[in-house]
Amino acid sequence: MARSTEATPERDERAGATRASRPPLTRERILLAARDLADREGLAALTMRRLGAELGVEAMSLYGHVRGKDDVLDGLVDVVVGDWADPLPGSDDWAAVVRATMSVAHEVLLARPWACELIAARPAVGRNRLRFAESLQARMLGAGFSPQLARHSLHIIDGTITGFTLQELRRATLTQMGEEVAAVARGERRDEYPAITAVIADADHDHAAEFALMTDLVVDGLESMRRREATARSTDPRRAAGADAPISPKCLRSAREGR
Amino acid sequence: MARSTEATPERDERAGATRASRPPLTRERILLAARDLADREGLAALTMRRLGAELGVEAMSLYGHVRGKDDVLDGLVDVVVGDWADPLPGSDDWAAVVRATMSVAHEVLLARPWACELIAARPAVGRNRLRFAESLQARMLGAGFSPQLARHSLHIIDGTITGFTLQELRRATLTQMGEEVAAVARGERRDEYPAITAVIADADHDHAAEFALMTDLVVDGLESMRRREATARSTDPRRAAGADAPISPKCLRSAREGR
DNA sequence: ACGGCACCCTTACGTCGTAAGCATACAACG
DNA sequence: CGTTGTATGCTTACGACGTAAGGGTGCCGT
Structure with a gap:
């Protein structure tokens, strides 16, 4: 292929300029980019390909610094x-x-x-x-x-x-709710849900x-x-010294009180 | 195609026997099958294709009773x-x-x-x-x-x-944790995490x-x-009659107490 | 007997995560 | 300066996903 000659300008905007101008890929840089992407477009938009694009890099390039998408997600939690x-x-x-x-x-x-x-x-x-x-x-x-x-x-x-x-x-x-729930929220079901209707009544929660x-x-x-x-x-x-029963006795009787 | 003649036995094991022996597909039947599938194999295994297979049906057949996967998930929550x-x-x-x-x-x-x-x-x-x-x-x-x-x-x-x-x-x-976390859990980091180590010490939580x-x-x-x-x-x-300030004054001063 | 109509199936498209292998640029060394 | 090793990122490819569009089959009311 004539790629090696023809690819020179392409290289300049990818690997070449990349290698020179762009800071090298890092686990931390990836995580921060992931965080920003999630901030901007939500968790569903956080895709390996999309994340790579965000860093000017192909999806598979991320795998050198990150074990996989799960790893990105775990890292994101800690961030x-x-x-x-x-x-x-x-x-x-x-x-x-x-x-x-x-x-x-x-x-x-x-x-x-x-x-x-x-x-x-x-x-x-x-x-x-x-x-x-x-x-x-x-x-x-x-x-x-x-x-x-x-x-x-x-x-x-x-x-x-x-x-x-x-x-x-x-x-x-909860913007996209079913018709029934919407009706309840509007207070049109006082007969069926009296308590909820009463509680929702005052608008400023x-x-x-x-x-x-x-x-x-x-x-x-x-x-x-x-x-x-x-x-x-x-x-x-x-x-005082031992640590056998430091919890109040009340806790021992509460759970499963009725069913 | 000669499908219409050749498909007869195939029909018997699918639509035919199906139509006769299998209860018709229902939103409720789908949701219960989804619940059982999630119980058995986890949320990740809950796939439209897999869910269909669980009901002896193709994935796309579910879409007559359910708006999509999101709908299944929402229904599952309510179940x-x-x-x-x-x-x-x-x-x-x-x-x-x-x-x-x-x-x-x-x-x-x-x-x-x-x-x-x-x-x-x-x-x-x-x-x-x-x-x-x-x-x-x-x-x-x-x-x-x-x-x-x-x-x-x-x-x-x-x-x-x-x-x-x-x-x-x-x-x-938390079975699959990083090496550092595992070390802390084993109590091998008393110098770096003294409080955690002390708290984790007694085994029976x-x-x-x-x-x-x-x-x-x-x-x-x-x-x-x-x-x-x-x-x-x-x-x-x-x-007593109005409902303007029913919350204890204490609540009004607590949040953002320091940062 | 027959027409309509629920059902369900088939095929297909675009996207996902990621395994495998290749190409390139830089660093160390003669 | 030329060579070579190594790290880094790219290309291609595969299987699985959600689901849009359209086709066929059996049941039911007339």
Whole structure:
């Protein structure tokens, strides 16, 4: 083929100019491009080919720096988690740290609706997630939480952040709903769904207040658990050292209360 | 073509025997088959072709009863939600209903890991979800919750169920983790992640107790909000009729406390 | 007996993730 | 300066996906 001569200008705009002008492909550059692409066009548009195009590169070229699409997605999760790892780096007030973390994470996830879905779908744990967990656990242990309660708390906080935001986003994205649901939302089904209709009646639903309520619920609840633990330790010195039953007895009777 | 004569035996094993022996295709039959397929082989295996094969039918035959794959997925969400709509149908004890709902939903979602992911990805609201909301809201209004607080509570309960379960499942599916994360889990990084290492140390993590703790946290928190609302109404009769500020003032100051 | 009509099937298109192999440009060395 | 090794990115190709368009077959009311 006469490619080697004829291809010279083509090379200039691809490999040649590329090699010279374009920064080399990197895992990090790929992940950031993926994040921007998802921001702009949603998770569905995040395709290996599309992602390559975004970087001025063919799809298969990505595979030198990334194990596959799953790897990109996992990396993306950790990039997002990095946005709320360790806020208030100086403080050792665990409650303030929890409030700040929940608030920041909530905002980050609202700003990137695709991230919630991604976190739900991929169980990835990256370095930023470790940082996040370590930061929170350190404050809680320092504040006198038992290791068990600290662990429970982390899981509760984690689940609360993604779960609540997810549910909020789900309601926001609910533009294309069935006719029946739309009718209920318009309040035309008072006979069939009286409670929902009554609750929906007042138009101005305050999202921020709702999230604040959830935050209070979590922080206050954890604080009361921590106090209960502390008093139990001081009144029953046998348990002060051991770690056998640090959870309030109330928790043991609640689940499966009826069905 | 000689197909019309040669196809007769083929017809017997397909359309013929089919038409006679097989119940006709239905939206509901499709959704149940989809649920079973997802149960058996996961969400990734849920393909229109595969789903058709499961019903002894070609992929395109499904499109007469279902708008497309999205429609199947949305329907699937509502099928799952139907499994926890309105437990304790007789009771009017809102707290018991909330506890039962959370418990049942938690079990249902743990049994169908794909459902969590699906609910996270699709904002569908079907009839079963309406039933679920109506049932909960009715009890709460009956118990004296203001419409606003009832609404907030529903969202909190909803987010808690999926969020907590999601997070629990995520940890369970974390078999394929990076080498660094595995090392941390084995406790070989005490210097870098001391708090995590300390917290992970005791091996028997009680999932049931943790969920019970979360349930208590939600129910007790909502109960205290309800009480605060009630006393506020009785001490300040101007607000007894109106519904302007039914939320505890505490919620208004909490969010964005630090960053 | 027959016409209409639900059903369901066949074929086809564009897109996806990615395996395998090739071409090119740069770096180190004689 | 010429040679060669190596890393990097490109080309081609395959199978699977969702689904649009159109064709055939059996059942039911008349």
